[in-house]
Amino acid sequence: MSQELIKCPCCEKMVPANDVELTYRLPDDIACMDEEERASTCKYTNDYVVCDDEYFYLRCILPLPVHDTGREYCLGVWVQISPNSFNKVWELWDDEEQANEPPMRGLLANNVHLSTGAESAEVMIQLIGPTSRPVAIVKDEACSLYKEQQSGITIHRASEYSDLCR
Numbered sequence: 539m540s541q542e543l544i545k546c547p548c549c550e551k552m553v554p555a556n557d558v559e560l561t562y563r564l565p566d567d568i569a570c571m572d573e574e575e576r577a578s579t580c581k582y583t584n585d586y587v588v589c590d591d592e593y594f595y596l597r598c599i600l601p602l603p604v605h606d607t608g609r610e611y612c613l614g615v616w617v618q619i620s621p622n623s624f625n626k627v628w629e630l631w632d633d634e635e636q637a638n639e640p641p642m643r644g645l646l647a648n649n650v651h652l653s654t655g656a657e658s659a660e661v662m663i664q665l666i667g668p669t670s671r672p673v674a675i676v677k678d679e680a681c682s683l684y685k686e687q688q689s690g691i692t693i694h695r696a697s698e699y700s701d702l703c704r
């Protein structure tokens with residue numbers, strides 16, 4: 539597969555234009571369980587995790603605009619939401635109109651690498667549609683992802699996130 543390379547404006551290194559995006563497979567609290575514990579306490583798919591019928595997580599994307607490219611670099615993260623919010627999401631799972639639902643509060647459930655203050659940072663999530671993952675918007679200004687989402691990131695920074703996947 540040939541890959542389009544672009545020159546990083548800051549260091550002139552050639553970096554992939556459409557790079558693999560950093561994605562977390564599970565919420566951190568669930569990922570650190572062993573296989574057996576997870577199987578006995580959690581119901582999970584690639585889209586949601588319910589742990590002990592008490593902790594509810596939703597897989598979301600956290601888009602970071604990339605300077606000068608018109609693209610977004612989307613981190614794949616988990617967000618913990620309240621039981622009520624989860625019930626709402628469940629109800630609307632296949633609903634074409636789910637984007638009309640107002641944003642819901644949540645807490646980031648991954649301590650995103652290379653960021654600071656990500657663990658349990660406050661976010662709002664917006665439902666998009668039945669076949670799209672919800673979008674997470676960082677509200678906690680103490681989390682470094684807040685500024686990266688508001689102001690965007692460089693291509694260089696995007697490639698640093700991607701380097702974690704290699």
Ligand SMILES: [Zn+2]
Nearest residue numbers: 546548549694
């Ligand atoms: Zn650079």
